[in-house]
Amino acid sequence: MNNIIQGIASFQGNVFPGQRQMYQQLVRDGQQPSALIIACADSRVSPEHITQAGPGDLFVCRNAGNIVPPASDVVGGVSSAIEYAVVALGVRDIVVCGHSDCGAMKGLMNRDLLKRMPSVASWLRHAEAAERIVCEAYPEGMDAQARHHALALENVVVQLANLRTHPSVAAALAKGSLRLHGWFFEIETGALLAYDGANGRFRPIAGADMPVAQDSSTGSRLQAA
Template sequence: MEEIVRGVKRFQQQGYPERKALFKELANGQNPEVLFITCADSRIDPNLLTNSEPGDLFICRNAGNVVPPHSNATGGMTASIEFAVTVLSVAHIVICGHTDCGAMKGVIDPTGLDAVPHVKNWLGHCRAAGEIVKAKYGKLEPVHMNDVIEANVVMQMAHLKTHPAVAVKLAQKAVSIHGWVYDIKNGKVKVYNELEDAFVSLEEAYAEFIGK
């Protein structure tokens, strides 16, 4: 905690003055272009990963970068998605998984989740990803970790489309959904290509942007 407090002081003395004009503008509202849904894992920093500034991303985080399918029950993720899409009018939604994900380890081997029943119940939203990989290989083991991570991102993208606010914007072609997997060890990002039903490099997926 000591380092966190010192970090706040450094921000107040250095980081804030460097962006004073930006924070003055943000004090009166926000206009992010992207809703960024990712894992709560401490090793993931969306702003650091995307080299973005405060105000650029509307960020939602939880164990396993989960988007529960829409239901009549109100939850934090449902409300945040609705707000981002309807009120903030974000143009893009990124669902970003990552390597060495503890939640996906729980999907592969749920036997250790009895002590954390809420986590176990939450990861029920990822169960289909595990079942898909199990059907592919005939079993589900730690060696299939990356497959489960990718399958889970695709599954959460499908869940996202069940939310009425998102469905409306998709029909109007006012929002795009992106599936990412971030590799912690090498800093690379893979992107889901729906036409190929496969994850490709960031450079391949966004060649038109990177080439500019």
């Protein structure tokens, strides 16, 4: 804990004094984040660091495996964060961000790793569709590393599908006030890939070119008569 305590002291003594007015304004005006990012709890994956965002810029929800449980009668932390971000904060974008070397995906590939973690095993059932896709639609001869990479990518797409089951998200998409994004962060290279809903592929984010997983134009819904 010593390094954490030292960090707090540095923030209070060196950082906060120069940003005092900004923090006071954030309290006075309230938070107005532009996006909700649902990311993995992995300590190597910090959405604020990756995007170089400041306080008040992002509404962040993190959990093992960047999971979004489908909407149900059982209220959880992820579903309440999604609803609050869309309804109360009016975010215009939601990002599901996966990453390389994900321990949760390794657990899906090797269930023996989860024997002593029943809560994690139960949580990861929300990613089983991604596992099945890789098992049935990918070549059998893939090595373990390639299989893990494919699983982590497919998991982002599966969680985007789960995200669309939430009423607040479905309504905002129908109104054209929300866009969904799927990202994949490669820890070892710093590269960030984005899912392109138009062609079903991940591609690098380059400059202002930001692929969108779904918005009102790419979503399918009934048109008013």
